[in-house]
Amino acid sequence: MVKLNALETPCLVLDWKRLTRNIAALHKRMQRLGVNLRPHGKTAKNIEVVNLAIAGQDGGITVSTLKEAEYYFANGIEDLTYAVGAAPVKLNRIAALIKKGARLKVILDSMDQARILAERAQMNDIVIPALIEIDSDGHRSGVRPDEPRLLEIGRFLHASPHTELQGVLTHAGASYDCRSVKSIRVMADKERDAAVRCADRLRRRDLPCPTVSVGSTPTANLARSLDGVTEVRAGVFMFYDLVMAGLGVCTVEDIALSVLASVIGHQKDKGWIITDAGWMALSRDRGTASQAIDQGYGLVCDINGCPLGNLVVSGANQEHGILADRSGTPDHGQHLRVGDMVRILPNHACATGAMHDRYHVVEGGIEVVAVLNRVSGW
């Protein structure tokens, strides 16, 4: 069996033990709250991981690209919610997937999109199910819960013979910028309230709303009630990351993803250790920069995954990482020699994962028990 220290660096390591523990914990939480989990496939971009995340759930997933949709569908998942407003240029590809048997749902928040959707669905002679996107936190897209256009879009989707009003969907992405567990709980209430309120508005006008979909990893973890909600979407929770740890949503010990790197040099007068994992391996994500603890480009662990004190990736060039002690006292990591390997926990699992084409799977130790591919692109 190959061990991590025989791998070429940089590469992505996935701790299957932590992954299964993280998934089991959210499954349990969803069960307690009486809600189905529709895992988001955009973080893992891998069927084995997503199969684990749908076990015991209704079987549907969320995707962020049509490439993911096609990949997961080819691997047996038929119920897919494409949770990014579909660009018109993508609608024929969406139609092709539906014709093959995918139960693919799109989202939209304007009459322009609804009309284009109905037109293209008619041209392709199919029915495309759609959810109305709700803006629960002002961070991005969506109809505000009080806007008249909610009903206008709902009526149009319901009346058009080639579209099917599937319900409402919202994502409280602003929860990533919260500063406390308390504020995430407030955000979770807002997210649920917005979705449930919109569902009520539609139903009061005799419009169908079978799906009331909410979700983000922080709100999924901290919501106290999901009454009225039918499904929760989350993706990062499978791996977690330093941003989530900084939010109090997980601990550093829950983080299942890391980047294996080799030490290639030192600048001893500065206490710097240089590795071969730069931003090409870690991503440019600096999500912890605005948190209480700035983890640089990642927190440094030994090859077994144990943090080396306050050692972080303080700087990153394309193929170089600079390790330095966050507290400024270069105590930790000074034993590291050229050729030694470290594992770097990422700020943002989605962004770091995206820089790689495969996972090297371990189960707590350093033996590589499997290599799993990731899908990428659009």
Next chain:
Amino acid sequence: MVKLNALETPCLVLDWKRLTRNIAALHKRMQRLGVNLRPHGKTAKNIEVVNLAIAGQDGGITVSTLKEAEYYFANGIEDLTYAVGAAPVKLNRIAALIKKGARLKVILDSMDQARILAERAQMNDIVIPALIEIDSDGHRSGVRPDEPRLLEIGRFLHASPHTELQGVLTHAGASYDCRSVKSIRVMADKERDAAVRCADRLRRRDLPCPTVSVGSTPTANLARSLDGVTEVRAGVFMFYDLVMAGLGVCTVEDIALSVLASVIGHQKDKGWIITDAGWMALSRDRGTASQAIDQGYGLVCDINGCPLGNLVVSGANQEHGILADRSGTPDHGQHLRVGDMVRILPNHACATGAMHDRYHVVEGGIEVVAVLNRVSGW
């Protein structure tokens, strides 16, 4: 012929006219300064582009990964400088390339690396040429010009039967953080002085130093003299980007790379336009954040590549970009409708390019004249 508006978004667009103009301009500059250009293959990661960049030069290139080295070698380029200190775990792969006929040079800045290199070269029964990396600006790796270890490493590489002392190499990466053309010129002088001084130190001890290699796109563009230097390395200059424009190294009209995106929605009360190009398509790079003009995640142009006033990507999620006017007055881009396409100029060409697997080549217009692949990974 396919036009840009028929492509699925997001995708990468390369303007071949701007590319050839940028390359010709630096070739002319290098000729005037009497120095060979060793283009860096890490930005383009594509043989057609790099072949254009070596035309009329000595034919060697720089690479940042062994994947690039193998790719360019398979495509006919034999003279390769791998400008990242080689992790020991990569040395057998380096040896394999050399055995196949690649004139691959490595860089190092410590006796530890030199000893490991000599040992592995001996095990593989080959000679590996190496350059000593010099720290000319304190930004990363390298031996400081005055350090005794320069001579220690030089003597070792020269004496060992399995290593060959090839010379010195430095990269003034701190030039990216300069605030004026004047300070880049100072940096270019420092970069050259450090390399030439180290070459002199080696030669005075009768150690060979055929190569004196310097380079970064800013210093290559603004150096007033390169006396004593034998080659310049640069990569970004082929495409340029907003960081380079912010430094005064190029203009916005020189930028050859852009990301094609579709409008998928609006938040009209905020003046926001939502597109399908988020950080997955643009990268998380925020290199202009610390410059005089913060371009967000990129400057927005129409489909022909003309900037839409001060419209920038003010926010980016994984697959969503938020366009807003940099000046706060939402005048520009308000004509954009769902399905319209825009082109986004990147902060950092290397980082944005890395998110894609191919280029859609145009020649000033919107006709796609070629599709060229990019290599990725390690």
